[in-house]
Amino acid sequence: MVRKSLIADLILLLVTFSWGATFVLVKEAIATMPPFTFLGVRFTIAAVLICLILLIFKRDQLHTDKGLIKAGxxxxxxxFAxxxxxxxxxxxxxxxxxxxITGLSVVLVPLFSVWLLHLKPKRPTVIGVLAATIGLALLSLDKVEAANLGDLLVFLCAVSYAMHIITMGKYxxxxxxxxxxxYQIAAVAVLNFIGAFFFEPWQQSFTKDVLFNPTVEMALLICAxxxxxxxxxxxxxxxxxxxxTRTALIFSTEPVFAAVTAYLWADERLSGQAVVGCLLILAGMLFAELGGSDKEETTAEATASR
Structure with a gap:
């Protein structure tokens, strides 16, 4: 189990790298194609790709089980939220x-895990979460600003991402x-197209100038x-x-990868405070990893997912 847990954490770290490394691409693409429309196209391409893989290689897994559809x-x-x-x-x-604020999902996940899944994280994991949270603050915040409506909306984003991680652990x-x-990706695609229909000039996105824009094409292909x-x-x-909890901690490294790729590709400079923040996030993840697997967490998770 320990070996499987380590491999899983490394794979999830690679997933996080893919999200952080594509941040610059997405930022440039949505300057041409609005966010909901871009995400709708991106997730549609991804859903079609997985469907083709199922049709060609795993046809026995392509079914419409009610539990599976509900989970998706x-x-x-x-x-999407x-x-x-x-x-x-x-x-x-x-x-x-x-x-x-988005990164605060690393704090919300262990809280929700105790509440919803009855999972109690180990002390090294808790220390790792605290270190990552301080690192996020140093990396993201240059000055203290008054709270506003946007902060509340982004906090709901953090809640949504935390719930996504929790429900993924369940399903x-x-x-x-x-x-x-x-099914999950297809649902996100549909919901994004609905959002584009109500909030964006989506018709303008499906033109030759936008769809065949090299920046948009590259971003859609790599991201999808x-x-x-x-x-x-x-x-x-x-x-x-x-x-x-460990998944959330691993995902908290996304802004680190985003900052590094922005430095390499877009020549964006990091302040000393931001560098310390990156190091604290990585240290928090490593501290939790070296703390070993939590048998209580694993056992409780298995029970909760039956």
Whole structure:
């Protein structure tokens, strides 16, 4: 179990890297194609890709079990809610504050795990979460600003992402990874297109100038394949071997990867405070990892997911 847990954590770290590394691509793409429309197209491509894999290689897994569809819809709802609240919140608050508040899901997950799944994290994990939270603050916040509506919306984004991790911990052990990821991703695609219909000039996105824009094409291809299809299949497959709290802690490294890739690709400089923040996030993750697997957490998780 310890070996499986370590492998799972490493795979989830690669998933987080794919999200952080594509941040610059997404930022550039949504300057041309609005966020909901971009996400709708991105998740549609990913859902079609997984469906083709199922049709060609895993036809026996392509079925319409009610429990599977329900799991996909619940996961898709929470994931979409996270994107939606963050998108609207960014209209009223700064990117730095949004990054920090979104990262608070690393704190919310262990709290929700105690409440919903009756999981009690080990002391090294708790210390790791606290270190990562302080690191997020140093990385994201340059100054203290008054709270506003955007902060509340982004906090709801953090709640949604935390609930996504919690529900994935519940449903992943029950279903095959490929169909679970497909239904989840398809649900997110549909919900994003609904959001685009009501809040964006989506018709302007489906033109030759936008769809064949090199920046948009590259972002859609890389994000759909690596940061969506492969990433959520991997999360569906491997989160069952670790705990929601450790998953959240691993996901907290996303802004670190985003900052590093922004430095390498966009020549964005990091302040000394931000560097310390990155190191604290990584230290928190490593501290929790070296603290070993929590048998109480694993046993409780297995019981909760039956």
């Amino acid at each position: 819809l619940v996961l898709g709802f929470w994931l 996270g994107y939606a609240f963050q998108t609207f919140g960014l209209q009223f608050t700064s990117v730095s504050k949004a990054g920090f 992943a052990p029950r279903h095959k990874a490929l169909p679970l990821a497909m 394949v690596f940061a969506t299809a492969l990433a959520f299949v991997a999360q569906s497959q491997f989160q069952k071997f670790t705990t929601p």
